[in-house]
Amino acid sequence: MRFLGGKLLHLVLVLLAVTALTFVLLDVLPVSVAHEIAGQGATPADVAAIREQLGLNDSVPVRYGRWLAGICRGDLGLSLYSKQPVSTAIASHLPVTLELLLLAQLFALTLALPIGIVSAWRADSKLHRLLGTLGFGLASVPSFALAVVLVYLFSLRLKWFPATGCTPLSEGVRVNLKGFVLPALSIALVEWVALMRVLRSDMIATLQEDFILLARARGLPDRRILLRHALRPSCFTMLTLFGVQTGNLIGGAVIVENLFALPGVGRLLLSSIFSQDFPMVQGCVLLIAVGYVTVNFVVDVCYGMLDPRVRREASGG
Amino acid sequence: MVKKRGITFWLSVAWIALVMTCAVGAGFLPLPAPDQIDWACLATSPDGVHLLGTDNVGRDIAARLFFGARVSLTVGVIAPCIGLVFGSLLGVAAGFYRGWPERVIVGAIDVFLAVPRLVFLLVAMFVFGSGLPAITLALGLLCVPSFARMARANTIRFAGREFVLAARATGADDVAIVLREILPNALMPMVAYALLVMGYVIVAEGGLGFLGLSVPAPAPSWGGMIAEGREVLERAPHVSMIPAAAMFLTVLSVNLIGDGLRGWMDDRESQL
Amino acid sequence: MTVSDTHLLTVENLSVTIPSSAGAVRAVDRVSLALERGRTLALVGESGSGKSMFCRAVMGLLPRSAVVPGAARVTFDGRDLGGLPRRELAAIRGREIGVVLQDPLSSLNPVIPVGRQIAEPMRYHLGLSSARARERAVELLAAVGIPQPEERLGAYPHQLSGGMRQRVAIAMALACEPKLLIADEPTTALDVTVQAEILNLLGRLQRERNMAMVLVTHDLGVVAGRAHETAVMYAGRIVEKAPTVELFTRMRMHYTRALFDAIPRIDDPPHRELGAIGGQPPGPAAQRVGCPFAPRCWRAEERCRTEEPPLARDAGENHSYACWFPLSQEERP
Numbered sequence: 055m056r057f058l059g060g061k062l063l064h065l066v067l068v069l070l071a072v073t074a075l076t077f078v079l080l081d082v083l084p085v086s087v088a089h090e091i092a093g094q095g096a097t098p099a100d101v102a103a104i105r106e107q108l109g110l111n112d113s114v115p116v117r118y119g120r121w122l123a124g125i126c127r128g129d130l131g132l133s134l135y136s137k138q139p140v141s142t143a144i145a146s147h148l149p150v151t152l153e154l155l156l157l158a159q160l161f162a163l164t165l166a167l168p169i170g171i172v173s174a175w176r177a178d179s180k181l182h183r184l185l186g187t188l189g190f191g192l193a194s195v196p197s198f199a200l201a202v203v204l205v206y207l208f209s210l211r212l213k214w215f216p217a218t219g220c221t222p223l224s225e226g227v228r229v230n231l232k233g234f235v236l237p238a239l240s241i242a243l244v245e246w247v248a249l250m251r252v253l254r255s256d257m258i259a260t261l262q263e264d265f266i267l268l269a270r271a272r273g274l275p276d277r278r279i280l281l282r283h284a285l286r287p288s289c290f291t292m293l294t295l296f297g298v299q300t301g302n303l304i305g306g307a308v309i310v311e312n313l314f315a316l317p318g319v320g321r322l323l324l325s326s327i328f329s330q331d332f333p334m335v336q337g338c339v340l341l342i343a344v345g346y347v348t349v350n351f352v353v354d355v356c357y358g359m360l361d362p363r364v365r366r367e368a369s370g371g
Numbered sequence: 372m373v374k375k376r377g378i379t380f381w382l383s384v385a386w387i388a389l390v391m392t393c394a395v396g397a398g399f400l401p402l403p404a405p406d407q408i409d410w411a412c413l414a415t416s417p418d419g420v421h422l423l424g425t426d427n428v429g430r431d432i433a434a435r436l437f438f439g440a441r442v443s444l445t446v447g448v449i450a451p452c453i454g455l456v457f458g459s460l461l462g463v464a465a466g467f468y469r470g471w472p473e474r475v476i477v478g479a480i481d482v483f484l485a486v487p488r489l490v491f492l493l494v495a496m497f498v499f500g501s502g503l504p505a506i507t508l509a510l511g512l513l514c515v516p517s518f519a520r521m522a523r524a525n526t527i528r529f530a531g532r533e534f535v536l537a538a539r540a541t542g543a544d545d546v547a548i549v550l551r552e553i554l555p556n557a558l559m560p561m562v563a564y565a566l567l568v569m570g571y572v573i574v575a576e577g578g579l580g581f582l583g584l585s586v587p588a589p590a591p592s593w594g595g596m597i598a599e600g601r602e603v604l605e606r607a608p609h610v611s612m613i614p615a616a617a618m619f620l621t622v623l624s625v626n627l628i629g630d631g632l633r634g635w636m637d638d639r640e641s642q643l
Numbered sequence: 644m645t646v647s648d649t650h651l652l653t654v655e656n657l658s659v660t661i662p663s664s665a666g667a668v669r670a671v672d673r674v675s676l677a678l679e680r681g682r683t684l685a686l687v688g689e690s691g692s693g694k695s696m697f698c699r700a701v702m703g704l705l706p707r708s709a710v711v712p713g714a715a716r717v718t719f720d721g722r723d724l725g726g727l728p729r730r731e732l733a734a735i736r737g738r739e740i741g742v743v744l745q746d747p748l749s750s751l752n753p754v755i756p757v758g759r760q761i762a763e764p765m766r767y768h769l770g771l772s773s774a775r776a777r778e779r780a781v782e783l784l785a786a787v788g789i790p791q792p793e794e795r796l797g798a799y800p801h802q803l804s805g806g807m808r809q810r811v812a813i814a815m816a817l818a819c820e821p822k823l824l825i826a827d828e829p830t831t832a833l834d835v836t837v838q839a840e841i842l843n844l845l846g847r848l849q850r851e852r853n854m855a856m857v858l859v860t861h862d863l864g865v866v867a868g869r870a871h872e873t874a875v876m877y878a879g880r881i882v883e884k885a886p887t888v889e890l891f892t893r894m895r896m897h898y899t900r901a902l903f904d905a906i907p908r909i910d911d912p913p914h915r916e917l918g919a920i921g922g923q924p925p926g927p928a929a930q931r932v933g934c935p936f937a938p939r940c941w942r943a944e945e946r947c948r949t950e951e952p953p954l955a956r957d958a959g960e961n962h963s964y965a966c967w968f969p970l971s972q973e974e975r976p
Contacts, residue, residue, distance in 0.1 A: 071482040194623035199615035264749040273737020362799040
């Protein structure tokens, strides 16, 4: 448990550092928020009043402290423009991001697991080389370029999926999912390659182990050897990478969200930065950082579940 | 492996050379200006006048492609160099001195990696101003942490090796050891990695361009061209597809060259 | 009584070549031998002499790139293993041949509890229920001398000591009551104090269960008193083969003598130099002309370098060797 406790402390420290850093970074932006809110024709006095009212005159540490205190009360602040609570805005954008993320990573694993396993199993075959080349090519495609190609093929030509927009879940799961297929695919088709590669190379190493030779000597079928004996000890690097990728997708899928007009956290962040809506940016950054460290935390816990050797370290301290 | 590397490796080199030539020669070639609008030709297919056709507002795609290549290549070459230089400095310092400098640097890298990239990029570009130098610098800084991590790992690996201990035993000081013994060894794999980063940076610049955040309009960038082409995607897919293909081939070539060099270096290392 | 009735395993003319960048490597070279039920054959040689590759060939677990020339014939329990379909071969491997390898840590899957690993082949090959397989696993762990076997079922390999792991590996090999146990350097990775325990355990289990055993080792000292017959391998070939007592008392090969001298003895004066064999075994793709041991042999003459000695036996004796100038009476230990 001490192992987990140490991890948690580390996470909290990272969160504090990230949010503080964001405050500092945002502070260097030329602040014109008060001007914009005051509108044209406002006197300097009006602007000063608005600045005072928004608390923009205080120093960075004071504002950061105030923001932290707010968080402890569960209050992320109000948007400077719409006066909507930041938490409400994020709550309305988060489901879209999560659905996209889940679907994309599901697609990526669906491709990476079987192909990585088969290609490690037949490591000296033509198939292996073909997959290697194909993966190399796909890994070189920018996801937005791929998205444009996908839209052209499956939306404009074949008309299987909508090109943009997001239908709420309330209008039916099918319609809703349809809107997410192309965005998720444009992310997954680029990401699965890296997952497949690390799985393949770890698995090739595992298959050289004596315990695999012995499993074969015990006459177990290849399928069972690959899935029961070789997969679990081979998937640690892949799991780490999977965590990093998933963390990056929380608020990192800006381009894809933008391209398919999905109202996700990435788009919220982008528009808030443009309008210099600081409380909103801070809220998004906090969410992204929390997501990032949570995913990594979950990955660490998964290590313990998959590998008894880690578990011992964890409990033995 | 050597035989197999041959043709794809050299094709990649040829493609990069071609892109470079086009980027450098963009101003001298008999092409329309990249922002010159030909109202008679909106999103036309390639023909005698417009080599690769025109985009949705009637600008020559070939000209925009060549001028856009300047952006991609400048960013792609300079940003990894920035990352390599500063990353090596930090990483070698962390790996060589260990102790508190290492803890500070590693901690800073961890925090930096958890800051959303978009926030960092946009803030950096606000600070440095828009335009090519700002984008290059911002993307370069973004590469620093991964280079620093790698440099640190390599430094730690080599700092304990016999030849470093031998140099220390003969009385060489820290600077001499780092410059003569560690850097030459630690740098080799990092240069190969820099090529990988080059591909990544070209894609990242494309992404910024796609969001309209790269070089300010009407200056062309490949990402921006792909985005603009979406308006006529159904009618004239080539407006998006041509810059997309150019970007794909460039990134693929860079990756293939990097892969080839890595294989070549592995061979060398195994012979040592 | 036909040959296949007495012999559990017969190997005729088995060669294995492995292609490599430096040319084809003959890992196993025209090996023929036979093993009766319930008896032990020791295979002795330096590392790289082809012992392990021979075992893998018998199990049908050669690397994918390996080539076995057609003249080879491996018969197990009256069945020609070369002619069997994959599935049947796998069934024979799992049920009738058990294997123990050198490194017990890498022989066990690090992420599966040992109980499950022992039970797996029984459930798969014998169709036992999970409860029954568990019971059997406890019995097996007890049989290999593991205290509190029920509690050990859930242990992971890293939680056990080296000797314990090797006992677990042996229990795993015995799970389906094999007729043949192949033990490939079963004690090399273990502490000296544990080595004898494991060897005695193997011997006891073999007698109790009437298994045949192929005991592979680089240490001629391990063989004495444990194997009925001993074959000495060098560069993929069997160069000397005889009943163990016969081999020790009347060895003919200079190579065997060198292996014999390499055994440390309790009555040695302290600080005696161990009798290491000078030179290296032949390189992988070395052109095979003459006796492969000739470059390292003090007795070698011109004939040894040009003409390969056949593996032959003197009339009326059960002792074969491949040497033009065998050890004389005075040269034997």
